[in-house]
Amino acid sequence: MAESTKSAKLTIDGKEYDLPIYSPTAGPDVLDIRKLYAQAGVFTYDPGFTSTASCDSTITFIDGGAGELLHRGYPIDQLAGKSHYLEVCYLLLYGELPSPAQLEDFESRVTNHTMLHEQMMNFFRGFRRDAHPMAVMVGVVGAMSAFYHDSTDITDPWQREVASIRLIAKMPTIAANAYKYTIGQPFIYPRNDLDYASNFLRMCFAVPAEDYQVNPILSRAMDRIFTLHADHEQNASTSTVRLASSSGANPFACIAAGIACLWGPAHGGANQACLEMLNEIGTVDRIPEFIARAKDKDDPFRLMGFGHRVYKNFDPRAKVMKESADEVLELLGVDNNPILQVAKELEAAALADPYFADKKLFPNVDFYSGIILEAMGFPTSMFTPIFAVARTVGWISQWKEQISDPQLKIGRPRQLYLGETARDYSDIENR
Numbered sequence: 379m380a381e382s383t384k385s386a387k388l389t390i391d392g393k394e395y396d397l398p399i400y401s402p403t404a405g406p407d408v409l410d411i412r413k414l415y416a417q418a419g420v421f422t423y424d425p426g427f428t429s430t431a432s433c434d435s436t437i438t439f440i441d442g443g444a445g446e447l448l449h450r451g452y453p454i455d456q457l458a459g460k461s462h463y464l465e466v467c468y469l470l471l472y473g474e475l476p477s478p479a480q481l482e483d484f485e486s487r488v489t490n491h492t493m494l495h496e497q498m499m500n501f502f503r504g505f506r507r508d509a510h511p512m513a514v515m516v517g518v519v520g521a522m523s524a525f526y527h528d529s530t531d532i533t534d535p536w537q538r539e540v541a542s543i544r545l546i547a548k549m550p551t552i553a554a555n556a557y558k559y560t561i562g563q564p565f566i567y568p569r570n571d572l573d574y575a576s577n578f579l580r581m582c583f584a585v586p587a588e589d590y591q592v593n594p595i596l597s598r599a600m601d602r603i604f605t606l607h608a609d610h611e612q613n614a615s616t617s618t619v620r621l622a623s624s625s626g627a628n629p630f631a632c633i634a635a636g637i638a639c640l641w642g643p644a645h646g647g648a649n650q651a652c653l654e655m656l657n658e659i660g661t662v663d664r665i666p667e668f669i670a671r672a673k674d675k676d677d678p679f680r681l682m683g684f685g686h687r688v689y690k691n692f693d694p695r696a697k698v699m700k701e702s703a704d705e706v707l708e709l710l711g712v713d714n715n716p717i718l719q720v721a722k723e724l725e726a727a728a729l730a731d732p733y734f735a736d737k738k739l740f741p742n743v744d745f746y747s748g749i750i751l752e753a754m755g756f757p758t759s760m761f762t763p764i765f766a767v768a769r770t771v772g773w774i775s776q777w778k779e780q781i782s783d784p785q786l787k788i789g790r791p792r793q794l795y796l797g798e799t800a801r802d803y804s805d806i807e808n809r
């Protein structure tokens with residue numbers, strides 16, 4: 379925890395309270411209100427946590443104004459350009475970039491945990507064929523606590539480590555199985571001679587009847603999608619994981635909670651919603667109509683893939699993702715596909731419109747990720763599961779950081795109660 383170097387004075391009914399202020403290594407100062415209720419008998423009010431730091435962390439830093447995203451201090455564009463997903467996983471989990479030997483050992487540990495307990499296959503088969511893969515993932519990941527009893531004791535550092543590796547390793551297998559099940563194809567088992575992204579593509583697209591060769595450009599694009607989604611400090615799903623974990627819940631249950639939160643269209647579900655929106659727009663001549671709807675206060679419609687709680691200039695991940703989109707679409711020869719044209723024109727039209735500029739609404743990472751994933755052959759329902767695969771390392775890193783904190787307290791927000799005060803029960807015949 380940082381040392382307090384300054385303080386603020388708060389006056390309530392003429393009485394003054396000193397509140398310590400901490401200066402972080404980067405970002406705005408933080409006012410410590412932890413003793414406020416005990417001293418002054420008041421709560422603070424911040425629904426949506428727009429001004430509240432829920433924890434201290436050393437993992438990821440975002441400067442929304444500058445469009446900066448750092449993992450352990452390293453800028454995301456450098457990591458996406460020079461590194462690869464499993465190396466970034468190591469960085470997030472352990473705090474430093476690995477040496478060659480450390481990376482080899484880490485990759486081997488992940489690779490050797492990619493298979494699922496065979497009995498879990500029955501679990502997939504219990505779902506309806508038309509289940510959304512995110513529903514399957516919430517269920518199956520939660521169910522891992524029933525299959526891996528030897529890694530649920532959170533007080534044991536070794537078990538925490540095994541659970542972390544298991545989750546990162548098995549998540550692609552779970553997502554691929556969820557997909558295969560919904561399209562009625564046999565599950566494809568992982569192969570240890572393939573890298574993380576190639577293995578995932580193969581488990582999704584191979585069929586036993588044919589040879590499947592992973593295209594290295596697609597595999598690099600997949601790896602980049604994973605890298606760009608790996609962590610994003612205290613976003614909604616990560617905060618959900620931290621809140622679930624604060625009660626002492628096991629890691630598989632906590633990550634299942636994170637997956638559930640990620641599913642929503644305001645968060646990870648935006649990539650699916652964005653592509654569905656582009657398909658609904660269909661042709662460039664309809665763009666003005668949708669821009670007008672997004673600006674209409676009485677219409678709940680929003681431009682999906684636009685806007686971000688923290689980024690108010692540009693999303694640095696979107697820049698890299700756009701480059702990947704161009705590369706993949708050129709390779710696949712679909713760079714003149716109508717949906718891409720709609721996306722490009724929509725982006726240009728929104729960026730030129732004062733409504734979006736004034737509200738600092740820019741394309742976020744999910745504006746482009748769906749376009750790449752669709753070109754690769756994924757259905758929209760798989761977009762958010764892919765995000766979940768990528769974000770697992772972020773959730774796990776934040777979870778590990780949280781539970782190794784000796785000061786850990788259960789997360790228990792307060793409220794501004796506006797309901798009835800105490801009143802007597804009235805019998806049903808008198809109502």
Ligand code: ACO
Nearest residue numbers: 643644645646648672680681682683684685686687737742
């Ligand atoms: N289209 C049109 N208007 C928008 C959009 C949008 N995509 N996003 C925000 N606005 C407007 C709001 O109507 C609001 O206008 P007002 O001040 O006149 O009422 C203003 O911009 C601020 O919006 P908030 O919802 O208060 O901003 P917040 O920071 O809470 O929301 C969010 C951020 C949820 C991402 C929002 O921009 C949104 O819904 N975007 C679309 C969904 C999306 O792409 N989500 C992905 C986020 S990135 C990720 O999870 C990887």
